[in-house]
Amino acid sequence: MAALDGCVVPEPDAARVAATRDRLVTPDEATRLAELFRLLGDPTRARLLYALLEAGELCVCDLADAVEVTDTAVSHALRLLRTAGIVASRRAGRMIYYRLADAHVRMLLDLSREHLKETG
Amino acid sequence: MAALDGCVVPEPDAARVAATRDRLVTPDEATRLAELFRLLGDPTRARLLYALLEAGELCVCDLADAVEVTDTAVSHALRLLRTAGIVASRRAGRMIYYRLADAHVRMLLDLSREHLKETG
DNA sequence: ACAACACCTGAAGAGCTATTCATATGTGCA
DNA sequence: TGCACATATGAATAGCTCTTCAGGTGTTGT
Numbered sequence: 595m596a597a598l599d600g601c602v603v604p605e606p607d608a609a610r611v612a613a614t615r616d617r618l619v620t621p622d623e624a625t626r627l628a629e630l631f632r633l634l635g636d637p638t639r640a641r642l643l644y645a646l647l648e649a650g651e652l653c654v655c656d657l658a659d660a661v662e663v664t665d666t667a668v669s670h671a672l673r674l675l676r677t678a679g680i681v682a683s684r685r686a687g688r689m690i691y692y693r694l695a696d697a698h699v700r701m702l703l704d705l706s707r708e709h710l711k712e713t714g
Numbered sequence: 715m716a717a718l719d720g721c722v723v724p725e726p727d728a729a730r731v732a733a734t735r736d737r738l739v740t741p742d743e744a745t746r747l748a749e750l751f752r753l754l755g756d757p758t759r760a761r762l763l764y765a766l767l768e769a770g771e772l773c774v775c776d777l778a779d780a781v782e783v784t785d786t787a788v789s790h791a792l793r794l795l796r797t798a799g800i801v802a803s804r805r806a807g808r809m810i811y812y813r814l815a816d817a818h819v820r821m822l823l824d825l826s827r828e829h830l831k832e833t834g
Numbered sequence: 835a836c837a838a839c840a841c842c843t844g845a846a847g848a849g850c851t852a853t854t855c856a857t858a859t860g861t862g863c864a
Numbered sequence: 865t866g867c868a869c870a871t872a873t874g875a876a877t878a879g880c881t882c883t884t885c886a887g888g889t890g891t892t893g894t
Contacts, residue, residue, distance in 0.1 A: 619827075624761040627826055632755030636882075640748035644739040653843060662741075669842055679833045688840045688891045691875060698829035702791040705825060706747050707739070707816035756852075774871060787853060789872055808861040808870045 623666055633678050634702070640670045646681065646694050647703050653689040754822075755796050758783055759791045766801065766814050767823050773809040 619627065623687040634640055641661045646652060649660075654672065658665040672692055682695045694700055724799055739747070761781040766772060774792065778785040780814075792812055795801040802815045814820050 608835090609812040619761065619764045621757075621761075623827075623830065625757050626830055627764070628755055628757040628760035629749050630826055630830065632756075633758065635748055635752030636751075637745045637748045638882080640751065641739075641741060641744040646746050648738065664884080665841070666885085669840095670882080673842080685891095690841065695767070696768060696829070696833070698825060698832065702822065702825050702829065703747075705818055705822050706750055707743075709750065709816065709822065710743065710746060712816065712818065758852080775869095784854080785871070785875090786855085790852075791872095793872075805861090810871065 630678065630680075633674055633680060636671070638667060639675060642668065642671055643675070643680070643694065643699070643703060646692060647700060651684075651691045651693045653686075653691050655689070657692065750798065750800070753794055753800060756791070758787060759795060761799070762788065762791055763795070763814065763819070763823060766812060767820060771804075771811045771813040773806075773811050775809070777812065 617659065633712055634643065638661060645657060645660045649656075652660070654665055654668055657672075658668045672681060672683075676683060676692075679695050680699055681692050684691045684693070694703075758781060763782045765777060769776075772780070774785055774788055777792075778788045781788065783791075792801060792803075793800065796803060796812075799815050800819055801812050802811055804811045804813070814823075
């Protein structure tokens with residue numbers, strides 16, 4: 595791409611860009627990070643996760659009730675979150691209880707609320 | 715929420731009620747949070763943001779070079795991030811320098827990398 | 835065994851999104 | 865003023881995603 599040649603005159607910028615490219619997340623890592631955020635970036639899934647953040651552990655039917663969507667939609671959503679390692683599940687009889695997978699996910703959800711508070 | 719039906723406190727004191735209300739996420743708030751995550755949940759935008767996280771401040775053409783996408787695509791991506799308050803811009807001559815908008819965004823990006831490292 | 839229940843899965847269509855092309859705006863320089 | 869550069873914008877299409885529907889699996893109680 596010729597954008598670099600036209601934009602960066604041989605000046606401090608060139609060194610900065612080179613240094614940036616070295617420390618840049620690899621395409622693979624960026625893709626996986628985007629995938630993580632993409633999974634949080636759906637209203638239904640986000641509401642499920644924040645419900646779990648507050649309640650700690652909920653079964654599918656309780657989640658469907660809390661988020662006000664069909665249990666099928668909840669099940670589809672939870673499958674994506676589960677296979678991505680964002681939530682974990684535990685069977686108790688015929689019910690399956692879901693919870694947030696780890697502390698990082700909890701911190702992520704908390705931090706984003708902070709951002710929302712300050713930016714309106 | 716059905717899971718909390720048993721948690722009836724006869725005389726809720728004001729402080730705890732306030733704290734609880736502060737902790738609760740309304741459907742509207744969850745939807746806005748999902749919108750925030752959705753914007754981070756695209757490979758191009760994610761790579762732009764991580765480039766800014768590491769470089770501090772970059773112009774559009776430098777970003778296009780770093781992420782290896784056309785400057786038009788970068789411009790479109792930055793517009794979404796800018797209007798959402800995720801990045802901020804500063805004009806210097808004919809170039810426009812972009813940076814992450816606030817510390818919460820930076821922490822968010824850092825935290826998600828931690829999550830990725832630990833979960834594989 | 836059977837029925838009821840809680841949950842899961844595959845397929846399909848409506849709706850949304852990201853990229854591209856073409857064009858426009860704004861800035862610096864001669 | 866005219867030109868080159870850096871970035872922004874609008875429109876359109878290809879590709880993706882969420883929801884729904886229909887049916888499937890596993891569990892409990894009778």
